[in-house]
Amino acid sequence: MRIELEKRANPSTLFSILSPFIALALTIVAGGIMFALLGKSPTSALYSFFIEPLLDVWSLHEIAIKAAPLILIGAGLSICYRSNNWNIGAEGQFIAGAIAGAIVPVVFHDWHSSLVLPLMLIFGMIGGALYAGIPAFLKAHMNTNEILTSLMLVYIAQLFLDWLVRGPWRSPDAYNFPVTRDFAPEAILPEMIASGRANLGFAFAIIAAVGLWIMMRYTLKGFEITVLGQSERAGRFAGFSSKRMIWFSMLLSGALAGLAGISEVSGTIGKLQPIISPGYGFTAIIVAFLGRLNPLGIIAAGLFLALTYVGGEAVQLTLSVSDKVTRVFQGLLLFFVLSCDTLIQYKIRLVFLRFGQSSEGAH
Amino acid sequence: MAGKRGRVSAVGASEGRGSALLAVRSLTKLFGSFAACNGIDLEIQPGEIHALLGENGAGKSTLVKMLFGVLAPTSGDILWKGEAVRIPSPGAARRLGIGMVFQHFSLFEALTVAENIALSLSPGISLSKVAEEASRLSHLYGLPLDPKAHVADLSVGERQRIEIVRALLQNPELIILDEPTSVLTPQEADRLFETLAKLKAEGRSVLYISHRLEEVQRICDRATVLRHGKVTGACDPRQETPASLARMMVGSDVASVTAAGTNTKGEVLLEARHLSVPARTPFAVTLKNVCLKVRGGEVLAIAGVAGNGQGELFDTLSGEYPASDASAVFIRGKAAGNLGITARRLMGAGFVPEERHGHAAVPALPLSDNLVLARSQSDRKTFLAGGLLGIIRQAVVRIASKRISETMDVRKSGENPAAGSLSGGNLQKYIVGRELDRQPAVLIVNQPTWGVDAGAASRIRQALVDLAKSGSAVLVISQDLDEIFEVATEIAVVNEGRLSDAYPAHELTREKIGLLMGGMYGKTDGEVAHAH
Numbered sequence: 001m002r003i004e005l006e007k008r009a010n011p012s013t014l015f016s017i018l019s020p021f022i023a024l025a026l027t028i029v030a031g032g033i034m035f036a037l038l039g040k041s042p043t044s045a046l047y048s049f050f051i052e053p054l055l056d057v058w059s060l061h062e063i064a065i066k067a068a069p070l071i072l073i074g075a076g077l078s079i080c081y082r083s084n085n086w087n088i089g090a091e092g093q094f095i096a097g098a099i100a101g102a103i104v105p106v107v108f109h110d111w112h113s114s115l116v117l118p119l120m121l122i123f124g125m126i127g128g129a130l131y132a133g134i135p136a137f138l139k140a141h142m143n144t145n146e147i148l149t150s151l152m153l154v155y156i157a158q159l160f161l162d163w164l165v166r167g168p169w170r171s172p173d174a175y176n177f178p179v180t181r182d183f184a185p186e187a188i189l190p191e192m193i194a195s196g197r198a199n200l201g202f203a204f205a206i207i208a209a210v211g212l213w214i215m216m217r218y219t220l221k222g223f224e225i226t227v228l229g230q231s232e233r234a235g236r237f238a239g240f241s242s243k244r245m246i247w248f249s250m251l252l253s254g255a256l257a258g259l260a261g262i263s264e265v266s267g268t269i270g271k272l273q274p275i276i277s278p279g280y281g282f283t284a285i286i287v288a289f290l291g292r293l294n295p296l297g298i299i300a301a302g303l304f305l306a307l308t309y310v311g312g313e314a315v316q317l318t319l320s321v322s323d324k325v326t327r328v329f330q331g332l333l334l335f336f337v338l339s340c341d342t343l344i345q346y347k348i349r350l351v352f353l354r355f356g357q358s359s360e361g362a363h
Numbered sequence: 364m365a366g367k368r369g370r371v372s373a374v375g376a377s378e379g380r381g382s383a384l385l386a387v388r389s390l391t392k393l394f395g396s397f398a399a400c401n402g403i404d405l406e407i408q409p410g411e412i413h414a415l416l417g418e419n420g421a422g423k424s425t426l427v428k429m430l431f432g433v434l435a436p437t438s439g440d441i442l443w444k445g446e447a448v449r450i451p452s453p454g455a456a457r458r459l460g461i462g463m464v465f466q467h468f469s470l471f472e473a474l475t476v477a478e479n480i481a482l483s484l485s486p487g488i489s490l491s492k493v494a495e496e497a498s499r500l501s502h503l504y505g506l507p508l509d510p511k512a513h514v515a516d517l518s519v520g521e522r523q524r525i526e527i528v529r530a531l532l533q534n535p536e537l538i539i540l541d542e543p544t545s546v547l548t549p550q551e552a553d554r555l556f557e558t559l560a561k562l563k564a565e566g567r568s569v570l571y572i573s574h575r576l577e578e579v580q581r582i583c584d585r586a587t588v589l590r591h592g593k594v595t596g597a598c599d600p601r602q603e604t605p606a607s608l609a610r611m612m613v614g615s616d617v618a619s620v621t622a623a624g625t626n627t628k629g630e631v632l633l634e635a636r637h638l639s640v641p642a643r644t645p646f647a648v649t650l651k652n653v654c655l656k657v658r659g660g661e662v663l664a665i666a667g668v669a670g671n672g673q674g675e676l677f678d679t680l681s682g683e684y685p686a687s688d689a690s691a692v693f694i695r696g697k698a699a700g701n702l703g704i705t706a707r708r709l710m711g712a713g714f715v716p717e718e719r720h721g722h723a724a725v726p727a728l729p730l731s732d733n734l735v736l737a738r739s740q741s742d743r744k745t746f747l748a749g750g751l752l753g754i755i756r757q758a759v760v761r762i763a764s765k766r767i768s769e770t771m772d773v774r775k776s777g778e779n780p781a782a783g784s785l786s787g788g789n790l791q792k793y794i795v796g797r798e799l800d801r802q803p804a805v806l807i808v809n810q811p812t813w814g815v816d817a818g819a820a821s822r823i824r825q826a827l828v829d830l831a832k833s834g835s836a837v838l839v840i841s842q843d844l845d846e847i848f849e850v851a852t853e854i855a856v857v858n859e860g861r862l863s864d865a866y867p868a869h870e871l872t873r874e875k876i877g878l879l880m881g882g883m884y885g886k887t888d889g890e891v892a893h894a895h
Contacts, residue, residue, distance in 0.1 A: 009394075220735075220747060
C-alpha cells in the first residue's frame with residue numbers, strides 16, 4: 001500500500017480561511033488528551049493554560065512582552081518566506097542584534113546621553129541584518145542552502161554570547177555570575193503604559209507589521225516579493241532580480257530580529273546573560289505560518305503564541321508539569337497548521353497494489 | 364456546410380455492421396461538472412489511417428487516454444472488434460492490441476535504445492534478443508535505429524522511432540500517434556508518413572492525432588473532428604479543403620492572415636552582431652556568431668526544430684540573461700547587449716516568451732498583476748504613484764487590463780481572474796496584447812501560438828503583422844512553418860546555435876527550410892551562413 005497526495009483542482013476558500021482555527025481546535029483537543037495522559041484534569045489544565053492569563057492585567061502585560069519579539073520576527077520572516085528565502089536563523093539574528101545593541105551600554109557605560117537608546121536600537125538592527133547577511137551572501141554568491149547556513153549560525157551566535165558574558169563583557173560587580181553590568185536607566189526601553197511592564201517593543205512590533213502589510217498589499221516592492229516567490233523566471237522577465245531579493249529579504253528579516261533582540265534585552269532583561277530568548281526566533285516561524293504569512297495575521301498569531309508561553313508558565317506553577325509542555329503545544333500547533341494547509345491543497349489517496357507486479361488486471 | 368454534415372451522418376450510419384476494429388459509442392468523461400468528452404462516437408476500420416482533429420482543449424487527449432486505459436470513462440462503451448471491453452490500464456490496452464506513441468517521450472537518456480525498449484517488455488527477455496528484434500522491425504518499417512546508441516545522443520526524430528518500434532514490438536492492430544510531427548523536420552515527417560503507409564498496407568489501423576490540416580489531408584483516409592468535447596464532423600479529409608476542415612475544428616471561418624507583404628522598409632531597429640553566448644547549463648545550447656537585422660516594417664521569422672538555441676537566443680535578445688558585450692545587440696541603433704530586460708523595454712522593445720505559465724505570467728496572480736509584471740517600469744508614470752514608495756495604482760492598471768482584453772478578445776470568467784484560469788489561447792492573446800498595447804518599436808516573440816487554438820492563433824498572427832505594418836520591427840521565433848509563412852517577410856533558420864542568412868519569405872520553399880533546419884547550409888545556395 002502506498003499513500004499518494006493528489007492536488008485538488010479547486011482548493012476551498014472557506015477552509016483556507018478556517019484552517020488556522022481548525023488547527024487551533026485540534027491543538028487544544030490534543031493538548032487536553034496530553035494532560036489527561038499526564039493524570040491532570042484536562043479542563044482545569046486548559047483553563048489555566050489558555051483562559052486564566054487573559055483575566056489578569058499582569059499576565060496581559062506579559063503576553064504583550066512575549067508577543068513583541070514574536071510579531072517583529074514573524075513579520076520579517078513572512079517577507080522572507082513569501083519571496084522563497086527560508087531564513088530559519090532568526091534566533092541567531094535576535095542574539096546578534098542584542099549583542100550589537102548592547103555595545104553602547106556595556107562598553108561605553110560611562111556615556112550618559114539621550115542618544116544612547118536610539119543608537120542601541122539602530123545598532124541592534126544593523127547587527128541582526130549583518131548576521132543575516134552571512135547566509136544571504138552564501139546563497140546569492142555561493143549557491144548554498146540558506147536553511148542550513150542560517151540554522152547553524154544560530155548556535156554560533158548562542159555560543160558567542162555565552163563567551164562574551166563569561167569573558168570580556170562580564171560585569172566586575174556580579175560576583176562572577178555570567179552577566180554584563182546592568183544597563184543604565186537611559187539605556188532601558190520605556191514602558192508603554194503605566195499599568196505594567198509591557199515596553200515600547202510591542203509598539204515597534206505593531207508598527208513593523210502594519211508597515212509590511214502596506215508594503216505587501218499596495219507597493220511594487222510587495223509585488224516583486226510575491227512574483228519572485230512564485231516564479232523566479234517570471235520575476236526575471238519582469239526585470240526583478242532574485243539575487244537582490246535574497247539580500248533584501250534576509251537583511252530585512254535580520255534587522256527586525258535584531259530589533260527584537262535589543263528590545264528584549266533593553267526593555268525586559270536590562271543586561272546581557274547567557275540565555276536571552278526562550279526560542280523566540282524559532283517560535284516566530286510558527287507565528288509566521290499560523291498568520292498565513294500575512295503581517296496582520298501574524299499580529300494575532302504572535303499574541304496567541306505569547307499566550308502559550310504565559311499559559312505554560314502558569315500550568316508549571318499550578319499543576320507542576322514540565323516546562324516542556326509549552327514547546328509541545330507549540331509543536332502541535334505548527335504540525336496541525338501545516339497539515340491543515342496540506343489537506344486543503346491535496347487529497348489523500350490510498351493506492352493498494354497486488355502482490356508483486358502492478359495492478360494490470362485485465363477486464 | 365450542411366451538405367458535409369449530411370455525409371457525417373452517413374458515416375455514422377455504418378454502425379451495426381460490426382466490421383470496425385474499434386468503435387466508441389457515446390463515450391463521456393466528466394471532470395467534476397466539466398465534460399471533457401461528451402458523447403463521442405467514433406469508428407476505426409481495419410487498415411485505415413484515421414485522423415483525430417481538434418483544437419487545444421477539444422478533448423482529443425482525453426479521448427485517447429480513455430482508449431489507452433489511462434483514464435476511465437464516465438459513461439459510454441468501447442467496442443473492440445465488436446465486443447464491449449473495459450480497458451483499465453495501458454497494459455490491458457497493449458494486450459488487446461492497442462499501441463500508443465505519446466507526444467512526450469518516456470525514455471531514459473542514459474540508457475541505450477535496446478535497454479529502453481527492454482524496459483517496456485516483460486522481464487526475462489534477453490537484451491540481445493530485444494536488440495535483434497528491434498533492428499529487424501526498424502528496417503522492416505523504414506525506421507533506421509542503432510540498438511546500441513545512447514538515447515542522449517539521438518535526435519528527437521530518432522527518439523520518436525524508438526517509441527514507435529517499442530509500440531510495434533507488441534504487434535498492435537491499432538497504433539495511436541499523438542501529434543507525431545510536431546517535433547520533426549519536414550524530411551523526418553516524410554519518413555514517418557512512409558512508415559505509416561507500410562503499417563496501413565499490413566492491415567493495421569492508425570489513429571493519428573494532429574492539428575495540422577495539410578498532413579491530415581495527405582495521409583489520412585478518414586477524419587473525426589472534435590470541438591468542445593463533441594464530434595463536430597466526420598469526413599474524408601481528401602474531399603475537404605483546409606478551410607472547411609478548419610471550420611469544423613473552430614466552428615467558424617478562420618480569418619486568414621494578411622501577410623505583411625512588401626511594406627516600406629524602415630531603419631534597422633533590432634540588430635545582433637556576431638552574438639556568441641556560452642551555454643549557461645549543461646543542457647543549454649551555445650549561440651555561435653549569430654547575426655541578424657530587423658528593419659521597421661519587417662517580420663523576421665526564425666525557424667528551427669526545438670532545442671536548437673531558440674530559448675537561448677530569446678533570453679539574450681530580451682536581456683533576461685544579457686550578453687557580456689554591449690555591441691552584440693543593438694536596439695534602435697543603441698548598443699544594448701549588456702543591458703537588462705528593463706532597460707531594453709525602456710528603449711522601446713517588447714517581449715513575449717514561449718512559456719506562458721511561470722515565465723510570461725504568474726498563474727496564481729490576476730490578469731491586472733500580470734500586466735504590471737511586464738510594464739511596471741515602461742509605464743511607471745501611469746501605473747505607479749507615490750514616487751519611491753512605488754504604490755501600484757490598481758484602478759488604472761485594471762482599466763488598461765480591460766482595454767487589452769477587449770482589443771484582443773480575451774475570453775475569461777469574471778473581470779480580473781487569475782491568469783492560470785484562462786485557456787492557453789486566451790492567456791496568450793492577453794500576453795501578446797499586453798505588449799502590443801504599448802506599441803513597441805521592437806517586438807520579440809518566441810513561439811507566438813504554441814499550443815494555442817486556431818482562432819486565437821490567427822488573431823495573434825494578424826496582430827503581429829499589423830504591428831510590423833505600423834512600422835515596428837518584429838522578430839518571431841517559431842517551429843511552426845505554416846505560421847512562419849503566414850507572417851514572415853524574411854526567414855532565417857537556427858540550427859545548433861547557428862543562425863542562417865535571412866532570405867525573403869517568398870524566395871524560400873519548405874524543402875529549403877527543411878534542409879537548413881538539418882544544418883545543410885551548403886546545399887541551399889552555396890552560401891555560407893551569417894554573412895551580414
